[in-house]
Amino acid sequence: MKILPFALRGLSRNTTRSIVTTGAMAFAGTIMIFYLSLLEGFTETFERNTVGMNTGNIQIHAKGYRDDPDLYNRIQNAGQIIKKLEAMGFAASPRLYGYGLAASGKASSGINLRGMNLEKEPTVTQLYKHILKGAWLDKADKHGVVIGGKLARTLGVGVGDELIIISQAADGSMANDLYIARGILKSVGEIIDRAGFFMTDDAFREVMVMPQGAHEIAVSTRNMRIELKTAVKMVSQTAQGYETLSWRKLLPVVARLIDNAKAGTIITLLIIYSAIGMVVLNAMLMSVFERIREFGVMKAIGVSPLQIIAVVFAEALLQASIASVIAFTAGLALSLHFQTYGIDLSTWTGSAVESSIGGVALDPVWYTHVTFDTVTMPLEFLLLIVGIAVIYPGVKAAVIQPVKAIHHQ
Amino acid sequence: MAVLRRAFPWLCLAALLPVCNGVWADEASKERAGVILREVDDLWRGESSHAVISMMIKTRHYTRKMKMEGWSKGKDSSLVVILTPLREKGTASLKSGSSVYSYLPRTDRTVRLTAGMMMSSWMGSHFTNDDLVKESRLSDDYEADITFEGKREGVDVIEFTLTPKPDAAVVWGEIVYLVRSDHLPLRALYFDEDMKLIRTMTFSKPEIMDDRLFPTVLRVTPQDKPDEFTELVYEKIKFNIGLDDAFFSIARLKRR
């Protein structure tokens, strides 16, 4: 028996109803694609801002460094480790850290000195692009430094202004030197904004009298299609004797926020689809009951219960498929639009434009991010829910007793 | 200059106190110790000095040798300028009242130390900037008592115990000074409130400098890192050279 023609006929019995039901499904599907893309955009931006801007996916430190950051507690063979990691496909960059005081003509403030490797750093983070005013570091300009936005304000300096820093060098002498602010960073996170003071690694080594070693190696998994856990294992084995941690352990607040957002998505998905499930259930039930005589006749002439279920399912799934196509097109279009233009939420809530969470700056403009999953998952779920919703009506239709049905009016 | 300061009261003590034997009565001894300290402080006021000192610092991470020239006047003013190594030549530390300034020749800038920097080490040594400021205002900050007089390891000594007054902003629980019977300082022990020894200062190689007997070598050792120390050696010192207050100013700092 040809199921499809029967299903089509069933649907065309009451085209309006079919269209409306399909419409409802398409609407839900579109919304879910948009919602998932929005949330994906949010978490991805957030992750990018933290992981991609400064932290990297994974970091290596000497044991005990994180609890007690000491100039002397270094990774000695940083160069070797980085070579090995790069051979495996990772990108890695060594960082040098120190604490000190920066003073301009007008004010002074405590700072985090950061010596950056200019070749490797751009392979791991996007920080070098995140300049508000002026320019990023340059190997040739050893006295050019880049500072955080809030630090610039506190010290009252702009691009081209002079700064001195004072610290204790590795050999016990008083480290001090003059620098020119080459660039000021956009908001990255609390600590960098307030105290970030970036210089080339050569400049750091010179002023802090620290010819060797690094305090941190930031690692990026780049395009490697591996799980974070696997990556951590691989890096950890390469950096024997040191502590290797993923960004999730380093920034638990951010990790939790993203997890909560994802969990929230699933919950919302389920809720929305339950509503749709109800609608489909209702529509199919009505459709079945209206044609009870028809089904009775079909059974009387020998159509098996299984074939009846198949017809009912086919009707539902046909609608769902058409709805999916519509949702796919509309949802994709909507999401792609906002991927370029974004939604400016600062107008909605009117709350702080420069807000931050767990030390990471938040962008008030949300962009969607369309991925394979954000588009296919809602549609898969749709088909699933519809399939489940239609079980009851299908079974109901299948167990009809022909004689009773034919008498039904 | 901090160290010179610490040593000096004992020096003056040596000049003033008659050699005495026997243990003094408790009350009387406290009173006498207090009186002596106050006299020492009074003596200090108006006293000035000029010295050349070499300092050696040994820590886990580095060993440094420096030569410095220092001036002091009374309790409140001191100026230290580094002579060698060349890299740090001209770096100066000025104490005026309770403020400490650093002059850094490489950048030609003077920076006033903030509250946060007071606890960091002075010139990389085991002294803190705070040590420099908190000075041995001994009679202001501590109550003195003679706790022992007699022979120790064959040497006649007098032991003073200094207990901080309740209002004194000092971290120590107790300081125990040991001097020779002729009042040459031998040792100072710094304890926390649980009577745990935190650091030891030893005075040695006494020589006649200018007009007095003076311990020329001073060594500070932290108890928790016994391999580390900071040692000051006085190569030359002159007293009462008549310095005026204007000498200890920031402008002067720069011109050194």
Next chain:
Amino acid sequence: MLFTMTWRNLSRRKRRTLISAFTVAGGVFFSVAFTATGDYAYTNMINTSATMGFGHVTVEPEGYNLSPTLQKRIGGANAIREKALKIEGVTDAIVRITGQAMFASAAKSVGGVFIAVDPSQESPENNIYLRSMVEGSMLDKTDGRQVVVGWKMAKKMNLRVGKKLVYTTTDINGEIVSEVGRISGIFKTGVDAVDGSIALIPIDKMRSILHYGPDEATLVSVFIDDQRFAGQMRDVIASSLAMKGVDILTWSQTQADMAGIIAIDRRMNYLSQFLVGLVIAAGILNTMFMSVLERKREFGIMMAVGMTPGRLFRLVLLESFWLGLLGVIMGALITIPAYIYMSNIGIDLSSLVEDGADVGGVLIDPIMKYRLYKQSVAAILSGVFTLTILAGLYPAFKAGRVAPVENLKIV
């Protein structure tokens, strides 16, 4: 008559009516769940963070929020406090001095923040450190030498109750000043950063060290009974004080970190609710629409015997009205038991939250509970209800557009 007709129509298709009403009820339930859990968490966080130092509304020197220094202070602090306490809605007001300091013991020195307080003004309700005392006792004088510190700071400096602590800070003239204190109590909030850097000091003692005037302070922290009205209370306080040279800020400005997180969470919450609402509305629309289509013949006859399109419109709209009402009532019925449970007992999620997890310095409460404000209930119910009516508009409109003759043709 319309009334009976609506009911008849609805009860004809009991199952469909019930299912639709149920989706509305579901909407109410989820909306309450999302809103109430959010509000509980936010209110908790806001009230707790208020006790960390700034209160819900803070009166502080002009420009202090952007660049806090000890040189900035407000005068007549106690007068400000008195005035604030008289305002309705204010539950408490406290005068405090706060700033950075170095804390030192013989063993170690640590940088941190001091909060200078008047013990007679402080209580466990407005002071989280008091609330979290684990050893010793609070300061008892305004000018004594007692100091209360966090357990982590005490540990780092190797100190216990009774031991002394020297603190160094910068006074009003930029001079470095030191003072000695003895630890009288130790607190443990559970947030390491806080427990390792905060110390409480008697306010008059701090005033004399800093060379402040007798009634000067860094800020007056004002507490209100309902954190939702922080903005309005801020305005009331500002006009009541009518002072120059002060900034009066709400918690969202003084605890920007936490405010940011709450804002994000709220946005996501509303977004989810909005979408769910949309879909439920679509479902209702679907149902009503189909119901209208089915009754084309019936409507045709009604119109043929004189029923106006306008009345048909109202008929259908009334149906969706009743549907909405039914849904909301059902929603209330299923939500009430959940509400009772969640607002009193709640769900314990401590296995999912790590120890010491914090948001902007405030410890996260691992227990998920409801806190439903009257306004939220009203908003949810009316929102859902309105949505249902709106969903019924198009079908109602369609109902009236039916041409009688066409419909009578349907058999």
